[in-house]
Amino acid sequence: MALRKIVVEGDEVLRKRSREVSQVDDRIRMILDDMLETMRDYDGVGIAAPQVGILKRIFIVEAEEGDVLEAVNPEILSMEGLVAGEEGCLSVPGYFGTVERPEKVRLRAQDRNGEFFEIEAEGLKAVAICHEYDHLEGVLFTDKASGIREAGEE
Ligand code: NI
Numbered sequence: 001m002a003l004r005k006i007v008v009e010g011d012e013v014l015r016k017r018s019r020e021v022s023q024v025d026d027r028i029r030m031i032l033d034d035m036l037e038t039m040r041d042y043d044g045v046g047i048a049a050p051q052v053g054i055l056k057r058i059f060i061v062e063a064e065e066g067d068v069l070e071a072v073n074p075e076i077l078s079m080e081g082l083v084a085g086e087e088g089c090l091s092v093p094g095y096f097g098t099v100e101r102p103e104k105v106r107l108r109a110q111d112r113n114g115e116f117f118e119i120e121a122e123g124l125k126a127v128a129i130c131h132e133y134d135h136l137e138g139v140l141f142t143d144k145a146s147g148i149r150e151a152g153e154e
């Protein structure tokens with residue numbers, strides 16, 4: 001595994017739509033390993049491939065320590081409810097804002113072996129799934145947030 005450099009806002013790669021993964025192979029598994037290590041190194045709860053400069057439809061969410069969700073070619077099948085919460089992003093360091101997200105989502109994706117699975121998530125995990133999914137569409141939380149402020153401001 002290797003740490004990857006986090007791409008920060010201003011880099012065009014964060015604004016592009018990521019491409020489907022045609023085959024989940026050793027290269028994809030290596031990217032997943034590196035993404036997990038990088039996300040944990042930055043104390044993040046989620047990371048998407050474009051954040052490490054790779055325009056592929058892959059993200060990882062670890063809303064609770066040890067509960068690692070690896071999603072390749074994810075699709076959000078349904079969303080339920082709406083809740084406003086505080087968000088930040090490894091690619092927008094030092095900034096926070098309030099974003100409205102669904103309370104619950106149903107996700108379909110492929111795992112690191114290419115097998116399809118579906119899960120339901122709620123709370124922070126659902127929020128993180130939506131946030132990371134947005135990265136695959138070139139969307140940042142700052143596009144949707146209200147009250148964006150720098151860390152440390154009252
Ligand atoms: Ni982010």
